[in-house]
Amino acid sequence: MIRLAAAAFLALALPALAQTPETAPDRFVPFAGPTTPENEAEARRLLAEGLAHNEALLKEMGAPTDQHVEAMVAVWPDGRRMLLATIHHNTAAVYGQSGAGAFLFAAAPGGEWEPQYSGPSFNVWLDAQAPGRDGWPDVILQHIQGGFDIPYARWSWAGDRYDFAGELR
Numbered sequence: 001m002i003r004l005a006a007a008a009f010l011a012l013a014l015p016a017l018a019q020t021p022e023t024a025p026d027r028f029v030p031f032a033g034p035t036t037p038e039n040e041a042e043a044r045r046l047l048a049e050g051l052a053h054n055e056a057l058l059k060e061m062g063a064p065t066d067q068h069v070e071a072m073v074a075v076w077p078d079g080r081r082m083l084l085a086t087i088h089h090n091t092a093a094v095y096g097q098s099g100a101g102a103f104l105f106a107a108a109p110g111g112e113w114e115p116q117y118s119g120p121s122f123n124v125w126l127d128a129q130a131p132g133r134d135g136w137p138d139v140i141l142q143h144i145q146g147g148f149d150i151p152y153a154r155w156s157w158a159g160d161r162y163d164f165a166g167e168l169r
Contacts, residue, residue, distance in 0.1 A: 028125035043071035043085035079109030
């Protein structure tokens with residue numbers, strides 16, 4: 001009887017623990033969509049200092065200075081917003097192998113954008129089944145680096161920002 005109960009527990013618990021965007025695509029919604037001129041302008045405003053720094057660094061290295069910005073915004077019915085901006089370069093000099101940097105911002109209803117995460121390019125999913133906190137979904141990030149087994153990172157809302165909450169494999 002104990003063996004059966006343990007087997008039943010493991011059968012129920014392990015799949016839930018092991019779920020990732022790859023194994024449970026219905027649970028994890030990709031943060032993806034069209035980029036618009038308005039979203040790109042907002043991203044450029046938020047990233048102006050970093051874009052200027054990148055341009056100066058690229059000029060100093062004699063590399064191409066063009067920086068293409070893409071930005072997507074998710075808006076919840078209560079006014080909460082999340083913005084994902086990606087800066088693409090024609091060189092690996094600034095953001096490494098991916099050639100792109102990604103930046104995640106969040107804003108409370110009526111509030112200003114607050115930076116939440118940045119780094120070399122990464123994929124983003126929102127966990128549609130996790131309860132989240134204060135209405136903010138858990139965010140799953142995975143850096144884009146070809147050829148490596150990069151774990152997924154879970155970030156959870158901590159009341160005023162997203163904090164790292166562990167890895168998913």
